[in-house]
Structures are given as C-alpha cells and as structure tokens.
Amino acid sequence: MGSEADDAIELRVGEVHKVTLPGLGTAGYRWAPHLEGDPGVAEVLPDEGEAPEVEGAVGASAAEVFRVHARRPGAARIRFAQRRPWEPADAPPASERTIELQVN
Numbered sequence: 001m002g003s004e005a006d007d008a009i010e011l012r013v014g015e016v017h018k019v020t021l022p023g024l025g026t027a028g029y030r031w032a033p034h035l036e037g038d039p040g041v042a043e044v045l046p047d048e049g050e051a052p053e054v055e056g057a058v059g060a061s062a063a064e065v066f067r068v069h070a071r072r073p074g075a076a077r078i079r080f081a082q083r084r085p086w087e088p089a090d091a092p093p094a095s096e097r098t099i100e101l102q103v104n
Contacts, residue, residue: 008100011042011070018047019068021080021097023061028084029094031064038074041103045069070103077101 009017021031033044047065068078077100081093 007098008102009068010102010104011068012104013070013072015070017068017070019066019078019080019099020063021066021082022095023063024082024094025061025064027061028086029082030085031066031080031082033066034079034081035076036079037076037101038072040072041074041076042071042078042101043069044078068099068101070101073103075100075102 011017023029023031035042035044045067047067066080077098080097080099082095083091083093
C-alpha cells in the first residue's frame with residue numbers, strides 16, 4: 001500500500017514512481033488524482049500492468065496503483081481522493097492522500 005515515504009517524492013525527468021493506494025472497489029470507491037502546481041511537471045496515470053494481490057477475506061478490495069511520470073523540472077502536489085463516481089462532486093471523499101512532488 002502507499003506509505004508515509006510516498007508523502008514527498010523527488011524524481012528526475014523521465015523517471016517513473018509507482019504509488020499504491022488501498023482499494024475500496026467492492027464498495028464502489030475509486031481513487032482519482034488531481035495535479036496542482038507547475039503545469040506539465042508530471043503525468044499521473046493508472047497502472048494498467050499486473051493487478052495487485054488482494055489480501056484478506058473473500059470480497060476484499062484490491063489496491064489501486066498509479067504511475068507518476070516525471071516530465072519536466074518543477075514542483076507539484078498530487079491530491080488523490082477516493083470517491084464513488086456517481087456521488088455529487090461536493091460529497092466528501094472516503095479517503096484522501098497528498099504527495100509533494102519535486103522533479104529535477
């Protein structure tokens with residue numbers, strides 16, 4: 001899962017960092033990233049690769065994985081919010097995570 005070590009990451013242009021967040025997909029929640037700061041510093045995309053293992057009981061949710069691609073030097077903040085897509089935009093998220101990003 002995402003760790004406290006991911007609360008601030010430093011990358012070089014061209015590097016990729018994987019962020020793993022605890023899932024609640026079985027309850028309809030999905031993580032969505034929002035990038036703030038210097039435009040074009042990074043791109044945050046869902047990891048379409050290998051699915052993470054599900055730990056725990058039957059019906060447990062898999063973690064969600066995102067890849068942060070460092071595109072150009074600068075600073076940004078990535079805010080992840082875990083919401084149900086059908087709920088109103090002003091509904092509070094089930095969970096949030098913020099990562100400070102520095103690209104050199």
